[in-house]
Amino acid sequence: MASTLDEHAARIANLLAPLLRSVADPARAETVTLAPGGPARGRVLAADIASPLPVPPFANSQMDGYAVRSADIAAASADHPVRLPIGPVRAAGDAAGTHRPGSATPVMTGAAIPAGADAVVPIEVVDPPRFLGIGGSDGDPGAGVAFSAPVAPGAFVREVGSDVTDGQLLLTAGTRLGPAQLAALAAVGLTSARVRPRPRVLLVSTGHELRAPGEQLESGQIYDANTASLAASLLDTGADVACATAPDDADALLAIVAAHPDADLLITTGGVSAGAFEVVRDALEPRGVSFGHVAMQPGGPQGAGMLRREGLAPLPVVAFPGNPVSALLSFEMFLRPLLRRAAGLRERRExxxxxxxxxxxxxxxxxxxxxxxxxxxxxxxxxxxxxxxxxxxxxxxxxxxxxxxxxxxxxxxxxxxxxxxx
Structure with missing residues (x-):
C-alpha cells in the first residue's frame, strides 16, 4: 500500500533528525573568514557574537558643516547673527584634534568631532552656505561664518556607541550571514566567525542513458538534468554538494559511495521503481534502504533508509525517481524544508x-x-x-x-x- 505524502515526509524527517541535530551542535562548529567575497556568506552562526568595541568608536559628524560649542551661538538670531572665526578643517579620517572655544571648525560627514565642540551646524544653514577656502571654494576664511539660530547640544553628532555599545550582543547563534550581517561584523573589525557545518551531500544521478551537457548524444541517450537541478537546490539550502553519475550497475554505484566516506547524506535519482535495471534499488535495498510508493503525482516511487557501510557509520539515503520533474518535486516536498531549517532559512514557500x-x-x-x-x-x-x-x-x-x-x-x-x- 502506498504511503501518504505526509507519512513519507515524516519518515524523511525522522531519518535526517540526527544529522540535522549534529549540524546545530556547537562542538562541530567551523571557523570561516569574513573576507569580502569569502566563504561566510550564507553560513549560519554557531555562537553568539558580542561587539569588541563601540560603533561608532568616536563621536562624529552626521553632516557636512561646522562643529561648534552650542553655548557660543546660544544668542544667535536672524536679526542678530553670531559670527565666528573658522578653525582648522576636519575631514573623515583626520584625528579629532581640539576645538578652539569661540570658533567654528569645518567638519565633513563622518569626521571626528574635535574635543570641546558639542554640536554641528549643517553647511546649508550658515552664512555663507559653503566652505570658505577649502578645496578651491571661493571666499575669505578670515571673514568667518555667521550663525542665525542657536543649536542644541548634540545636534547632528553621532555619539560613541550610538549604533552598538562595547560588549553588546551583536548577532545571535542561528543567524544567517547575509549582506547586512556581514557588514555589522566588519564594522566592529572581526575577521572570522564560528559557523555551523554544512551537511555534506553526495548527489548521484543514475542511468546508463545519461550524458553530461556538452557531450555528444548517441541513439537512446539524454542529457542529465537532475544533477543540475538538485545541485542548485541543495546549494540554495546551504549544503556542501559533491556530484556524480552512475550507470545501471550496482557495483559502480557502491564504488561511488565508497569513494565519499565523509558524506553526511546520499541523494540518488533514478533506479527506484520496478524495472529490470533499477540500480539504486538493487544496490541499496540489501543494505538497509527501503523502497516503495508514495501516493503523489508525479514522484510516486521513493526510497529512504540508513545504508549499512563496512567500517563506517550508516549513511542516510533519500532516493528519488529519475524523471526530472519527479526528482525536483520530491526534493521540494521532502528535503527542502528540512535542509533550509538547518541552514537558518525560511523553510516554507509562500x-x-x-x-x-x-x-x-x-x-x-x-x-x-x-x-x-x-x-x-x-x-x-x-x-x-x-x-x-x-x-x-x-x-x-x-x-x-x-x-x-x-x-x-x-x-x-x-x-x-x-x-x-x-
Whole structure:
C-alpha cells in the first residue's frame, strides 16, 4: 500500500533528525573568514557574537558643516547673527584634534568631532552656505561664518556607541550571514566567525542513458538534468554538494559511495521503481534502504533508509525517481524544508489559495502537484501533469496542490498554491 505524502515526509524527517541535530551542535562548529567575497556568506552562526568595541568608536559628524560649542551661538538670531572665526578643517579620517572655544571648525560627514565642540551646524544653514577656502571654494576664511539660530547640544553628532555599545550582543547563534550581517561584523573589525557545518551531500544521478551537457548524444541517450537541478537546490539550502553519475550497475554505484566516506547524506535519482535495471534499488535495498510508493503525482516511487557501510557509520539515503520533474518535486516536498531549517532559512514557500482559471482533473487516490502560472486577474493557470515536462516547470511561477480524494475541480475552485518565483 502506498504511503501518504505526509507519512513519507515524516519518515524523511525522522531519518535526517540526527544529522540535522549534529549540524546545530556547537562542538562541530567551523571557523570561516569574513573576507569580502569569502566563504561566510550564507553560513549560519554557531555562537553568539558580542561587539569588541563601540560603533561608532568616536563621536562624529552626521553632516557636512561646522562643529561648534552650542553655548557660543546660544544668542544667535536672524536679526542678530553670531559670527565666528573658522578653525582648522576636519575631514573623515583626520584625528579629532581640539576645538578652539569661540570658533567654528569645518567638519565633513563622518569626521571626528574635535574635543570641546558639542554640536554641528549643517553647511546649508550658515552664512555663507559653503566652505570658505577649502578645496578651491571661493571666499575669505578670515571673514568667518555667521550663525542665525542657536543649536542644541548634540545636534547632528553621532555619539560613541550610538549604533552598538562595547560588549553588546551583536548577532545571535542561528543567524544567517547575509549582506547586512556581514557588514555589522566588519564594522566592529572581526575577521572570522564560528559557523555551523554544512551537511555534506553526495548527489548521484543514475542511468546508463545519461550524458553530461556538452557531450555528444548517441541513439537512446539524454542529457542529465537532475544533477543540475538538485545541485542548485541543495546549494540554495546551504549544503556542501559533491556530484556524480552512475550507470545501471550496482557495483559502480557502491564504488561511488565508497569513494565519499565523509558524506553526511546520499541523494540518488533514478533506479527506484520496478524495472529490470533499477540500480539504486538493487544496490541499496540489501543494505538497509527501503523502497516503495508514495501516493503523489508525479514522484510516486521513493526510497529512504540508513545504508549499512563496512567500517563506517550508516549513511542516510533519500532516493528519488529519475524523471526530472519527479526528482525536483520530491526534493521540494521532502528535503527542502528540512535542509533550509538547518541552514537558518525560511523553510516554507509562500502559500496562497487562488481560483483556478480553468477546470482540471486529478487522480483521486493521489496528491497531485501541478506546475502553474499566476495570471493578471489573480487566478492560476495549470500546466500538464507529465513528469517529463521540465520546460513547463522552468516557466512556472507556482506549484498547485490537489489533495488526494479529489478527482476534478471546476474553473473558479480555490486551490492551495506555493510561490516558486521568489
Amino acid at each position: 502559500v496562497r489559495w487562488l481560483p483556478l482559471a480553468h477546470a482540471i482533473d486529478s487522480p483521486q487516490g493521489k496528491h497531485q502537484i501541478r506546475r502553474g502560472m499566476l495570471r493578471d486577474d489573480g487566478s492560476v493557470s495549470v500546466g500538464a501533469p507529465g513528469s517529463h515536462l521540465l520546460h513547463d516547470y522552468a516557466r512556472a511561477t507556482v506549484l498547485v496542490h490537489v489533495p488526494s480524494g479529489i478527482a476534478a475541480l471546476p474553473a473558479g475552485a480555490e486551490v492551495e498554491v506555493w510561490r516558486i518565483d521568489e
